[in-house]
Amino acid sequence: MKKSFREIQGSIVAPAGFTASGVFCDIKKLGTGKGSNKGQKRDLTLIVSAAPATVAGMFTTNQVCAAPVKICVERVKKGTARAVVVNSGNANACTGKQGLADAREMVSFTEQALNLPSGSALVGSTGRIGVTMPMDNVRAGIIEAATLLGSATENADHAAEAIMTSDTRPKQIAIEFKLGGKTVRIGGMCKGAGMIQPGMSPTGARPATLPHGGLHATMLCFITTDATVDAKVLQTALNEAVAHSFNRITVDGDMSTNDTVLVLANGLAGNKKFTVQSPEFEVFAAALNHVCLELAKKIVRDGEGVHRVVTVKVNGAKNIQDADAAARAVANSPLVKTSWHGGDPNWGRIIDAIGYSPATVVEEKIDIGYSAAGGKKILWSLKRGQPTKATFKELCAAVAPKEFELHINLNLGKAKAVMYAADLTEEYVDFNKGDVGDPTTLGG
């Protein structure tokens, strides 16, 4: 399917009718005054659609859920939106009634600044937990951002920078493809580097049965498209896309209070509406999957202190829950993750994690092997629970690349699962142990 998409410039402003901007308004209240924002990280983003857009969203299933998430869950249900305001530096989480009032003011102030109808703006936040929003700064930021809206690549770049926290680089993508005879574009940007193991649902509610190992980033993702897509169809496509991308990544196994994915579809490409049964759905869904997966992988690659990215592929599980549980146990085991950092093909730690996962496994049936990223040739280190003749040197070579795939076959059934995982490094620890002298590190 990939071949049918053409990567294009412009990220979230590539689709027709979308403008964006990103400004610095000192949300961390570092005390820098007017005109001193040179070199400061931008911290407030606006994304605006020229025409009313259908909207779909996925939100953290963390029971401790930030105020902006609560507002979005409420508003996405209506199915339409025109704008998104996003800030970094403050998560507006654990901020009680004031937090909720502040999030409501962020959307209403944005609507006023942009002269949009009431109820048409959405909001996202990421940063410190437990500190109320500096609303004077936020209001000033929104006013400035509104004056800077544009559809140049630079505008998208500023927007993508302003949502970053511990990210070392902005994460963006845009693709173009044909849908119902029309040229359609999807653009997206995301942020996230730590507190990453998202488990999102359309309403933020937990599914009846939690996947073992948990639903577990602040990650934020904003996707724009000029395709015409009915809100329910858009939500169906997004559920599937997130299930196979953002909900399959882990940096540290911690799930944030703020995880949010929003998609706005403004219909300016002029294609006809389609249903879930139409051939157009498959094309659109595949394109959205591609955008989400590429953005999700960028998060893992830019994870805090990450040196190696490992795709953990579990096959042959009794059922999907077992496949997921085994993959997550391996992907989140500190011993497995440190061995990846060391370039150590330590299958003993891998089989240990599989064994203690909630998945049903039989030691004598487990295969473990390695391949190059996207490679088809697997070097097996363990077959049916027993070491193969692969040499230690060969195994070390297989785990030496910056990215590789780990293949686990439980040989008990047909279910499978994939996790996009990261190693655990001294840099991760050093970064996250915080700077105690600086109370701005309080929070997540």
Added chain:
Amino acid sequence: MKKSFREIQGSIVAPAGFTASGVFCDIKKLGTGKGSNKGQKRDLTLIVSAAPATVAGMFTTNQVCAAPVKICVERVKKGTARAVVVNSGNANACTGKQGLADAREMVSFTEQALNLPSGSALVGSTGRIGVTMPMDNVRAGIIEAATLLGSATENADHAAEAIMTSDTRPKQIAIEFKLGGKTVRIGGMCKGAGMIQPGMSPTGARPATLPHGGLHATMLCFITTDATVDAKVLQTALNEAVAHSFNRITVDGDMSTNDTVLVLANGLAGNKKFTVQSPEFEVFAAALNHVCLELAKKIVRDGEGVHRVVTVKVNGAKNIQDADAAARAVANSPLVKTSWHGGDPNWGRIIDAIGYSPATVVEEKIDIGYSAAGGKKILWSLKRGQPTKATFKELCAAVAPKEFELHINLNLGKAKAVMYAADLTEEYVDFNKGDVGDPTTLGG
């Protein structure tokens, strides 16, 4: 209760009738020849009772379970034993039929060397995974260890050293107390520093409902007592003691293939048998609890790269599973653990972990606070989901000590749980990323 126990010297050889030894037999096959064991770590231990002993055991619930565990599960069922042989350097895990045959030979060779009845020896192993046991070395070690058995404190010290892997120091205890009018002793030693989150059961079988967050060390523990205790009564007491000690600790959240606790009770103190209903049971159980808890805490304190030990106390959960799940989520969160390392009172990360745990929680009801280890005065950082007026400086002071307690009240019910947890440091990562040039690091 603590006051009724007197700590004494001698560890596992303090109880009447027990002898021990620890020798070097080069189980890692480092190639050092005879006479070159100066400075080498001892790697084989014998513990022997002069009289037949009743026995109880607890074993890893990891589905990938080492050969010595399988042998012990089988033999402990019989309820009596005379000796234990333990090696470090090789876990005899993932070694298939050969591994099982080797473990059987270890016990039968020990029985022959000590002139004990068939079926009276038990076995424990810890070290590399996936490498077959060097049986020539093991046999030579058993023969040498048999000649060195003694009941001096030095013998216990050698035994405790020989079971160490990444441990930086031996972990031992012995206590004396009155039971049914007689003076009784319990001695114990254990090992473990990484791959530590034991979840043990009497048969190694998983309970029908796994505690959320998993049962998750190689930790080995060997306890001796000269009390007269019926095997079933001993098992009942051990189940309870392990549930409140070894099964409540975590260093890295990884559960080993080899976790084992064994207790041998040889009756030489001469007290009368008692039932679970007798007042003597309470006294004995309290003593065994004390021994297990002190040993378990020694494991956390000596955890790989550990700088800080935190007792996580969850209260007010709806049920025990929720209390356990919330405590384990916090105790195993990389972001919480790195903040502990940094001396950062980051309650944002703590409430985030509580929120994504499988426990049912309500943000607006959660209290989070700190106290000194064993202290009664709690400094609350969060009350009912909202920051208190405690200053950042005060909170930093509360988390500065090497050991402190974290108090979480969910305010939803009456259930509670405790976890003895460790911080996550650069040293942990550095230690576990392994030395790739050295294939002896292969395994867990």
